Amino acid sequence: MQNDQENALRNRIAKMMADGLQTQTEPFPETDREFGQLLAELRDLPAEDLKARLVVSGFVDKPYGPDQMRCQECMYYLVHRKWCDLPELAVPVEPDWWCRLWRI
Amino acid sequence: MANLLWLQGGACSGNTMSFLNAEEPSACDLVTDFGINVLWHPSLGVELGDNVKKILLDCISGKIALDIFVFEGTVVTAPNGTGEWNRFAGRAMQDWVRELSKAATYVVAVGDCATWGGIPATAPNPSESRGMQFLKREKGGFLGDGFKSKSGLPVVNIPGCPAHPDWITQIVVAIATGRGADIAVDEFHRPKTFFQSFTQTGCTRNMHFAYKVSATEFGQRKGCLFYDLGCRGPMTHSPCNRILWNRQSSKTRAGMPCLGCTEPEFPFFDLAPGTVFKTQTVMGVPKDLPLGVDKKGYIALTGAAKNAAPAWAEQDLFVV
Numbered sequence: 007m008q009n010d011q012e013n014a015l016r017n018r019i020a021k022m023m024a025d026g027l028q029t030q031t032e033p034f035p036e037t038d039r040e041f042g043q044l045l046a047e048l049r050d051l052p053a054e055d056l057k058a059r060l061v062v063s064g065f066v067d068k069p070y071g072p073d074q075m076r077c078q079e080c081m082y083y084l085v086h087r088k089w090c091d092l093p094e095l096a097v098p099v100e101p102d103w104w105c106r107l108w109r110i
Numbered sequence: 111m112a113n114l115l116w117l118q119g120g121a122c123s124g125n126t127m128s129f130l131n132a133e134e135p136s137a138c139d140l141v142t143d144f145g146i147n148v149l150w151h152p153s154l155g156v157e158l159g160d161n162v163k164k165i166l167l168d169c170i171s172g173k174i175a176l177d178i179f180v181f182e183g184t185v186v187t188a189p190n191g192t193g194e195w196n197r198f199a200g201r202a203m204q205d206w207v208r209e210l211s212k213a214a215t216y217v218v219a220v221g222d223c224a225t226w227g228g229i230p231a232t233a234p235n236p237s238e239s240r241g242m243q244f245l246k247r248e249k250g251g252f253l254g255d256g257f258k259s260k261s262g263l264p265v266v267n268i269p270g271c272p273a274h275p276d277w278i279t280q281i282v283v284a285i286a287t288g289r290g291a292d293i294a295v296d297e298f299h300r301p302k303t304f305f306q307s308f309t310q311t312g313c314t315r316n317m318h319f320a321y322k323v324s325a326t327e328f329g330q331r332k333g334c335l336f337y338d339l340g341c342r343g344p345m346t347h348s349p350c351n352r353i354l355w356n357r358q359s360s361k362t363r364a365g366m367p368c369l370g371c372t373e374p375e376f377p378f379f380d381l382a383p384g385t386v387f388k389t390q391t392v393m394g395v396p397k398d399l400p401l402g403v404d405k406k407g408y409i410a411l412t413g414a415a416k417n418a419a420p421a422w423a424e425q426d427l428f429v430v
């Protein structure tokens with residue numbers, strides 16, 4: 007049941023990005039302080055506003071930057087659940103996606 | 111029998127509290143079973159006023175053999191090197207420390223304040239506090255780089271905020287039972303037997319560390335505290351997960367990150383806001399990596415570990 011819901015949500019997010027959702031991939035938070043500010047911004051958003059959360063966190067549906075960063079190597083990515091475990095996001099993801107809260 | 115004298119400088123008494131909590135052996139066992147004669151201690155000493163002063167002077171003159179001099183707290187040297195801000199028994203504590211250290215066979219610094227300066231020596235350090243032989247990572251400290259007690263050992267540093275009771279009692283017992291020569295110390299004068307391994311050694315979250323599964327909040331029953339919560343277990347020399355606290359647990363077992371209190375630069379980042387319980391990162395990569403691991407190796411390791419992570423690593427594992 008949980009899986010079905012998560013799959014449906016994952017597909018919805020994938021479709022939003024495939025349809026050209028413009029998100030804020032820059033600036034990448036260089037320091038822990040900037041990272042914290044981004045988290046605070048996310049916390050201030052209404053929980054149900056998925057689109058706004060994707061925009062602020064800079065979601066893209068492919069690896070990013072010269073280092074080809076992606077969810078797969080990110081600290082918050084749960085491999086088996088294909089889930090972003092960062093409490094401020096907590097959404098299903100694909101291993102090849104990325105967002106600017108990436109952290110290794 | 112070994113005579114022990116314990117004094118306190120700029121301190122919160124935390125190490126005394128820790129010492130009084132010792133269980134095997136207890137502070138009483140030290141006296142009854144190991145022949146330690148406590149000449150004076152701020153919480154246990156019965157003498158007051160001039161009688162304390164007399165004990166100290168007799169130790170300095172050699173009338174009383176001072177086998178073990180234990181110092182807790184910083185050496186307060188303010189104002190202007192006089193040490194007058196911390197007076198004891200009629201004079202600056204720093205003068206007692208200098209003379210008693212010269213007279214003692216072994217000098218033992220207990221807790222971070224006495225070893226490296228600890229919290230009192232954190233910037234801006236108004237009390238001009240110093241550790242006995244170090245100030246943070248810098249050699250020298252109050253007694254100077256070359257100081258050696260009569261035993262030939264430098265000040266034996268037992269750091270920690272506070273030091274675990276067993277670290278204190280075992281060193282004291284080793285000295286009292288004639289095994290002082292067996293104490294091997296590292297470059298920061300810490301007994302190797304305790305401080306060669308890491309806090310991470312024996313941590314129940316090691317598998318989560320290996321598979322890069324993070325705890326994101328205190329007390330979570332899964333995940334490693336390194337990635338988000340600033341755990342310093344992989345770069346802190348301490349046996350906290352081998353010699354458990356209260357014989358039961360440790361910070362990391364309870365879901366609280368190690369703060370690295372046995373390392374000379376504790377408290378880290380001079381306690382600047384946002385640096386405690388937070389892993390500092392540069393472009394998403396931790397600033398402080400496990401000791402001996404470089405950035406390239408860390409990234410490669412993460413990729414491999416994530417790929418290999420078993421499903422159970424993502425579930426709550428601990429029931430208590």
Ligand code: SF4
Nearest residue numbers: 077080083090105108
């Ligand atoms: S924080 Fe971003 S990069 Fe990391 S798993 Fe979540 S969505 Fe992916």
Ligand code: SF4
Nearest residue numbers: 313334335336341343
């Ligand atoms: S919680 Fe800390 S000590 Fe334990 S495995 Fe993680 S980093 Fe190491």
Ligand code: SF4
Nearest residue numbers: 348350368369370371
């Ligand atoms: S776990 Fe870390 S902070 Fe806690 S006592 Fe041990 S070394 Fe110090």
